[in-house]
Amino acid sequence: MGRGASESSSNSGSSSVGSGGGSNSNSYLDRKVADVAEKQVVMLDESTTVAEAVKIMRQNDVSSVFVSRKGVPVGIVTERDVLYRVVAESRGPFKVALKDVMSSPLVTIDGSATVRDAISLMRQKGIRRLPVVAPGAGVGKEKAMLGLVTLKSVVGNMPSRSVELADVVSVPSSSGKAALAVVCPYCGSSFEGKQDLSKHIDRLHIGAGLLEGDLRQM
Structure with missing residues (x-):
């Protein structure tokens, strides 16, 4: 109850996970x-x-x-x-x-x-x-x-049914090395990949199909 296919990293260790049509999504996000x-x-x-x-x-x-x-x-x-x-x-x-x-x-x-x-x-x-x-x-x-x-x-109501709010963050792993995780924009839970995040969002927050378009491109 998200995110797009492209990921861009930064020195801060977090990045936005977006999809094609991101500018339209951002435009909607900025509406009153x-x-x-x-x-x-x-x-x-x-x-x-x-x-x-x-x-x-x-x-x-x-x-x-x-x-x-x-x-x-x-x-x-x-x-x-x-x-x-x-x-x-x-x-x-x-x-x-x-x-x-x-x-x-x-x-x-x-x-x-x-x-x-x-x-x-x-x-x-x-x-x-x-x-x-x-x-x-x-x-x-x-x-x-x-x-x-x-x-x-x-x-x-979002173009491409995408929310430009998911983050990719660096988290500690069992081996002691840093690993990347995708964070749910609604509850803050972290997941190893977008498929797991999609299932979580579909089940708990929104409904089926939110990430379907993005996942087909993976």
């Missing part, structure tokens, strides 16, 4: 998140039951809902939250309120930030969804929600 955010978001009061929220999610064809308290966004509930925090724990969806299973506090990003900033923040926080708020919205104040950026939607 407000311009690429998904505008269809659903906001529900924290007292709403999980059962009602799931019904609304299905009606609106969304996989998550924002949770508000007195009109102010305070959390988010995803399909995964429902599965793991309600179904897996045998809790009744008609009795459990969103406030009891939401992820809070909300991690948000200013609409003037770049797509690159959004990906980095999601990686840092270990999340896949990032609410986009109006520029200048202060912490603790009512935030004007502009939309939602997800890891999957960002990568899916």
Whole structure:
């Protein structure tokens, strides 16, 4: 849930792993998140039951809902939250309120930030969804929600389906000599090669096929 076919090294021991069309990818990465955010978001009061929220999610064809308290966004509930925090724990969806299973506090990003900033923040926080708020919205104040950026939607909209964020770094090996490893741009895990990285990203972060075009050239 990446990277391209070409690798360039530097004296610092790290390098960008890119692919053909990298300039287009970089152009997308530098766009403002407000311009690429998904505008269809659903906001529900924290007292709403999980059962009602799931019904609304299905009606609106969304996989998550924002949770508000007195009109102010305070959390988010995803399909995964429902599965793991309600179904897996045998809790009744008609009795459990969103406030009891939401992820809070909300991690948000200013609409003037770049797509690159959004990906980095999601990686840092270990999340896949990032609410986009109006520029200048202060912490603790009512935030004007502009939309939602997800890891999957960002990568899916990138030219060549490539993210120019993977690094090749030098790491110690069992023999005591330095070895090169490819680092996942989302969680920081390191792998021996791009194939292992691709499988990891496909399984845990995004979905199948992200690196398919690049791997065929190896």
